[in-house]
Amino acid sequence: MTWLLLVGLPLASAFAVWTTRAGARASTVLLVTAAMTSIVAIAHAVLPDEAPVLEGYLRGDATVQLFAPVINVIFAGIAVYVRARVAVELPTRRFVFLALGFLAASNFALLSHHLLLMWLGIEVTTFAAALMIVRAEVPTSRLASWRYLLFSSVGLALVVLGFSCLTRSMELSGHAATLLLDEMPAAVVGPADAWRQLGVVLVLIGIGTKLGLAPMYSWLPEAYDEAPAPVTAMLGAVQFNVALVFLFRVVHVYRPGSGELITGVLVTIGLASVAVSTTSIVATHNFKRLLAYAAINHAGVIAIGLGLGASASFGVLLYVLSNAFIKAILFLTAGKIEAHYGTKDTKSIAGLIKDLPFSGLFLMVGTFALLGFPPFGSFLGELLILSALVTSSQMFVFAAFCMLITVSFVATGRTIFPMIWGQPKQARTWPRQRLTGALHKLIFLVLLLVLGIYIPPQLNALMMTVAHSLEGS
Structure with missing residues (x-):
């Protein structure tokens, strides 16, 4: 209680x-x-x-x-x-x-x-976030907020339409229509009919909109770019994970009867998301947008891993948890950098490690974690997902995935690291940074290292339980 x-x-x-x-x-x-x-x-x-x-x-x-x-x-x-x-x-x-x-x-x-209550809660966070994105001093934030609301409304409509199809399938099979998670497994036994398959596809694409997955991703770079740093962190590290849990619930119920369909949809939109984000990362010189495109990239990796099923489920969880702390560190650090320099242009910033030592350090370490370097949990999680691609004989996806993450790896490093090193472009004296002001990010960093170096037995057992649930009801 x-x-x-x-x-x-x-x-x-x-x-x-x-x-x-x-x-x-x-x-x-x-x-x-x-x-x-x-x-x-x-x-x-x-x-x-x-x-x-x-x-x-x-x-x-x-x-x-x-x-x-x-x-x-x-x-x-x-x-x-x-x-x-x-x-x-x-x-x-x-x-x-x-x-x-x-x-x-x-x-x-x-x-x-209950799936409908869960989606209702997520939509309340959407309206709250849309209002927080708007800043009177930034006229373009209003457009970003409206676009975020528009895409979220489309995602909501797709999910509700999907629910209608799923409940219709239950009725046609002689079961009472329900969206209560305790009752759904008994109502979806037997071969999947067309209504159920259509409903699953609609729900997956609708949730994908909230996660920033292709093809409904274009709201994310604008919203993350225009929103204040705390709101960007809320969207990327809080709302994203709640929406992901919603996706976990759907996969848990429907994988036994629609496993091949779920694999096909998630792997396809996941790989497409990695592709579009990689192209955008190469072209951008706005560090907040770069982090937004990296978030799309990571959402794609998670979708691919989740689509593969049991062989990648633990790796997906490890990647998701690591990704949450990485986003929190990087988005809050990006807010600090933007506030001090008054720009988001990567070409206008250099010598960050000298101007703002703690911010420079967190940006550097966060970028290493973002790119999947050891000893962070993102490295092991991505490795387990890649291994699952090989064991499931998804060799085309494996080859395309490796090529795309290599390109995004190089492009991200080429853009971010010159900001950290080198001589500052402006001879200015910044207020001294205190460690106490960065203590929350230090805690996030410690938790990130724990996930990569040593997972406590109780946490490991909990992750194994959740990973097992992703294999289906």
Whole structure:
């Protein structure tokens, strides 16, 4: 029952912020709330409580135990960033209210054991994020927000249409129509009919829109580029993972009867996403857009791995968890860099390691992790996915994948590393950076290294349980 605190605490704090004149204290409320939800999530991961809540519509199963601490700890790091920016840019009461609503909806979606409720929670995060993307001083942010909403609406329509097809299939096979995860496996037994196959395809493409997968990806670079750094981190490291859990739920239920279809769709859109992102990475000189294209690339890698099934499931989880902390580090660091230099043009920045030592260090280490260097978990996760491609005889996909990630590897390094090294282009004195201001990113980095060097037995067992669920119900 205490799982409900993950939703109740942010909602109560949001109400308090909206109904009182919080002022500068609003960011403190955000930080304290995020810290409390992180503690609750970690406590439930250590001491599992899988008892159903609200007649089984909410449940803290193994997937929740794995992902709730990740998204809440990352959100706490985002709150630290917002609190540290108070001296420079006071967050509005509206922003903090929306951020707390975003956190509550994310946790609600994660806990939901009903696909429609889960998707409803994700859409609430979409509306909150769309409002946070808009900045009065950046006119182009309004267009980015509208495009984000437009594509999200299309994705929502596809998912709802897919649900209609899936429930119709259940009725035609003599089962009661349901989207409750505990009841769905019994309702989808037997060979898949055309309604079910169509529904699965529509749902996969609809979720892919939220993840930034091809062909519905063009909203992502604009939204990530125009949004403030905390909002970009929320989209890339929090909402992305909640939407991914939704995809995990669908795959868990439908892989036994529609395994070949799921493999075909996910591998195809995954490889297409890696291809379009690689082309864009080569051409861009905007470091925030480069990170956005890298996010599309990583979403493609995850889709390919998830499509392969059991042979890649653990690698997918390792890659997903590592990717969450990589995004949090890089997007928050990018916000710091943009605020100091006043530009996102990579050609206008050099000597970052001298101007902003901690930001330069985190950008360098984050880029190494982004590119899949050891000893980070992203290296091992990608290696396991590549191995699964070979063992499943997907040799064309393997060859194309290797070629594309090599090109993106070179293009990313060629763009990012000149920003870090060399002589600063402007002789300016920057405020001294304090380690305490970067402590949240240091914690993310430690967690990233843990995933690559030594996974504690309890975490490993939890990951194995979730990986097994990806093989099907």
